[in-house]
Amino acid sequence: MLTINPYINFNGNCEEVFNFYKSIFGGELQLSRFKDAPADGMPGGLSEQDANKVLHVTLKINENTVLMGSDCPPSFPAVTFGNGYNVSINITDETEGQRIFDALSAGGKVFMPYQKTFWGAVFGMTSDKFGVQWMINCDLGQQK
Secondary structure, three states: OOOOOEEEEEEOOOHHHHHHHHHOOOEEEEEEEHHHHHHHHHHOOHHHHHHHEEEEEEEEEEOOOEEEEEEOOOOOOOOOOOOOOOEEEEOOOHHHHHHHHHHHHHHOEEEEEEEEEEOOEEEEEOOOOOEEEEEEEHHHHHHO
C-alpha cells in the first residue's frame, strides 16, 4: 500500500505549529530535537538555541494519515512559504470539515470559504496563522 504524507519545514517554530495541529486533529505526537542526534551529524556544531529546535516530528492522526515536519537546521536556507502547495484534507463529515476549516483559518487567511460547490462537495481553502495552505474537501456523496 502506498501512502503519501506531507512533510513541512519551519524556521524555529515547528513545535508550536505541531501542537496547534494536534489541538485540531488530535492524534499522537512524537518529537526529537537536534541535540538528540549524533554530534558529528551537524557540521560546525549547534548553538544551544539550535540544539533545542525540532529535528523531526510526526503527528499520527489515524492509520493512514501522518503529518511530519522539522525546523530547518542553521546550515540550510530559511523556509519561505508560498502558494506552490496545499495540504489537502478529504473528510466524510461536513460538520467536522467545518470545524477543521474554522480552526485552521483562525489567525490565517481564507482564500475560499468552506461552502457547497458545483462538483458536489463542500470545499474551502485557507492558510493557517503559520502560512501553511490547506484545502478541506467533503464529498457530499461520501458523507457518513
